[in-house]
Amino acid sequence: AQKITQTQPGMFVQEKEAVTLDCTYDTSDPSYGLFWYKQPSSGEMIFLIYQGSYDQQNATEGRYSLNFQKARKSANLVISASQLGDSAMYFCAISPHDYKLSFGAGTTVTVRA
Amino acid sequence: DGGITQSPKYLFRKEGQNVTLSCEQNLNHDAMYWYRQDPGQGLRLIYYSQIVNDFQKGDIAEGYSVSREKKESFPLTVTSAQKNPTAFYLCASSILDTSNTEAFFGQGTRLTVV
Numbered sequence: 001a002q003k004i005t006q007t008q009p010g011m012f013v014q015e016k017e018a019v020t021l022d023c024t025y026d027t028s029d030p031s032y033g034l035f036w037y038k039q040p041s042s043g044e045m046i047f048l049i050y051q052g053s054y055d056q057q058n059a060t061e062g063r064y065s066l067n068f069q070k071a072r073k074s075a076n077l078v079i080s081a082s083q084l085g086d087s088a089m090y091f092c093a094i095s096p097h098d099y100k101l102s103f104g105a106g107t108t109v110t111v112r113a
Numbered sequence: 114d115g116g117i118t119q120s121p122k123y124l125f126r127k128e129g130q131n132v133t134l135s136c137e138q139n140l141n142h143d144a145m146y147w148y149r150q151d152p153g154q155g156l157r158l159i160y161y162s163q164i165v166n167d168f169q170k171g172d173i174a175e176g177y178s179v180s181r182e183k184k185e186s187f188p189l190t191v192t193s194a195q196k197n198p199t200a201f202y203l204c205a206s207s208i209l210d211t212s213n214t215e216a217f218f219g220q221g222t223r224l225t226v227v
Contacts, residue, residue: 006155033214043201045218091155095214099144099163100171101207105155 002027002094004104012110013082020067021077021107023092032096034075036064039089039106048090051075079109087111115140119204119219125227126191126198134189134222136204145187146205146216149173156203162187163209191224199226 003026013019025034036048051059051066059066067076079086092104117138126132138145144163148156158171162181176195181187187206191198201223205216 035215043221045203045205045216047215047217050215093216095207095216099207099209099214100158100161100169101144101146101205101214101216102158102172103148103156108153 006104008107010108029096035093117219138206142206143209148203150201
């Protein structure tokens, strides 16, 4: 069984600054995918970024980047140049070889002007 | 347009009743998922399916049932055995590919027991 841990229930960040959201995971599967999703107050789930367990380089997508440390089982999301529209809940998720896609408890980010 | 459709958006249930939440996808995805989300909380996996006529229990399957008679459809029934069903329910689907199994989500159904 896999487990995702997000230890930061809420964070505040100043507009235009960077913020790092922590995610650690536990799985015995050697092959897995890690995902980050954003959930605004409307409730929709928006895919942000993906990292495969065998990927050699950290994933980047625009202002989003992943700090992937496989040995430490850590996949932290970095949001650079925060915008007011980044205020939302952010979820880390893992999908091992059996495709049981599991999510962490989430981190609420509030961007201040 | 391809996507996932959940219906209804809002649903009210009387205690002791079964209700069924609909989830349809036209993305030709093999895998489908149901999650429950309580206010301010994360997504908890109820059931998932990788192939027609087969599905697996997630972490909180008690009080729920599903079927997968067609690839496109994965309805969730909230039975009277689920003692606290008021929550936001999200359906998702994905391809079965070890390189990237990004899940696509529906807009969700808010279920309230009255």
